[in-house]
Amino acid sequence: MTTTIARFAHLQIPLQDVLNATNNFHHDNIIGRGGLGHVYKGQLQRSGELITISALRLDGKHGGGVVEFWTEVSMLSDLKHPNIVSIVGFCDDKHEKIIVTTYEAKNGSLKEHLSNPNLTWTQRLKICVGVARALSYLHYDQRRGYGVIHLNVNSSTILLDENWEPKLSGFKVSIKQSLNRMDQVVLSEPIGTIGYVDPEIGKSKGVTCKSDVYAFGVVLFEILCGRRAYIRNDANRLLAPLVMQHYENETLHDIVHPDLRNQISMGALRRYSETAHFCLKEDKIQRPSMLTLIDELQKTLEKALKFQQRREYFVRPSLLFFFFFYVNYFPWF
Known part of the structure; x- marks a missing residue:
C-alpha cells in the first residue's frame, strides 16, 4: 500500500508524470549513481510550466533506503536557501520511491x-x-x-x-x-x-x-x-x-x-x-x-x-609598453 505522510501530500507527484519526464527512466537520462539509486534528468510539467528536474529513483532491490527517503523529503520540504537544492516533489506509488528536485548540476558536482x-x-x-x-x-x-x-x-x-x-x-x-x-x-x-x-x-x-x-x-x-x-x-x-x-x-x-x-x-x-x-x-x-x-x-x-x-593591472601596462615601443621604434613591425 502506498505510504503518504499527510503533511507532504502537496508535494506528491504521480508516477506516470515522472515516467513521462524521464522517458520511462531511460538509461540515456542517467546523470548520477549513488547509494540510494540512480538519478535521472528529465522535463516535468508543473503548474503549466516545463521545468528541468533531477529524479532520484530509490533502488528497491535491496529493500533499504526508506528511512533515508523520508528523511530527505522531510528536510528538503522545509529548507529554502539559494545554496541548497530545491525540492519539486516526490513519488511514493506502486513500490516506487522517487525524490524530484530542480536540476541544479549543470556543471556536475x-x-x-x-x-x-x-x-x-x-x-x-x-x-x-x-x-x-x-x-x-x-x-x-x-x-x-x-x-x-x-x-x-x-x-x-x-x-x-x-x-x-x-x-x-x-x-x-x-x-x-x-x-x-x-x-x-x-x-x-x-x-x-x-x-x-x-x-x-x-x-x-x-x-x-x-x-x-x-x-x-x-x-x-x-x-x-x-x-x-x-x-x-x-x-x-x-x-x-x-x-x-x-x-x-x-x-x-x-x-x-x-x-x-x-x-x-x-x-x-x-x-x-x-x-x-x-x-x-x-x-x-x-x-x-x-x-x-x-x-x-x-x-x-x-x-x-x-x-x-x-x-591584471601590472600585466596590462607592460603589454601596452611593449606595443608602443614596437610601434615607435620598429614601425615596419
Whole structure:
C-alpha cells in the first residue's frame, strides 16, 4: 500500500508524470549513481510550466533506503536557501520511491572539478563561501525553529549550477536538533563518507554540528589541493592526515594544486589554510562555527580578488609598453 505522510501530500507527484519526464527512466537520462539509486534528468510539467528536474529513483532491490527517503523529503520540504537544492516533489506509488528536485548540476558536482585547471582560485573561493552559507543556514537559522546537522558534506553532494554557484544536496542522513543544542552530542553511529567522517564520533559516540565543520574542512583542502578526500589505491589514501602533516611541517605549498600556485598570494594561502586547519581539529570545541567560517572565507575571497586585480593591472601596462615601443621604434613591425 502506498505510504503518504499527510503533511507532504502537496508535494506528491504521480508516477506516470515522472515516467513521462524521464522517458520511462531511460538509461540515456542517467546523470548520477549513488547509494540510494540512480538519478535521472528529465522535463516535468508543473503548474503549466516545463521545468528541468533531477529524479532520484530509490533502488528497491535491496529493500533499504526508506528511512533515508523520508528523511530527505522531510528536510528538503522545509529548507529554502539559494545554496541548497530545491525540492519539486516526490513519488511514493506502486513500490516506487522517487525524490524530484530542480536540476541544479549543470556543471556536475564539485568532485568532478577538483583538478580542473580552468576552475580558478576565486571561483573556488566563491564555492567555499556558498557552501559555508548553506551550512550556516542549516545550523543557525532561527525562522525554521530547529537546526539541521547535514552529516553528508562532501565534494559529491556539492552541485554546481551554470554560474558555478554551489547547491548543497544529499540530506538522506541529516538530523534535526534544537537550535540551543546544536553543540551537544546526538547519539549516532559514525555517519558519512570515507575521508570526511568526524574522528570525534568514535570518542563521543555521537555527532554535533561540528561534525559538519570537520567534513567542510576536508572539502576546503580538496579545493586547495585539487584532489579527492579518499583515493583507494593511493599511498596517501586519506587527504586529511596528509594536509595536517604538511601544514604542521610548513610544506603545504608542495601539495597545492599546481595550476593554483600562481593565483594565490602567500597571505591568502596562509589565511585559508589556517581556517581549514582549524576545521580539522580533533577536539570539536576547537573547531570554528560556520558563522566564523563565512567571515574568514569572505575576507580570503576579498584578498584573492584584490590580488587578481593587482596582477591584471601590472600585466596590462607592460603589454601596452611593449606595443608602443614596437610601434615607435620598429614601425615596419
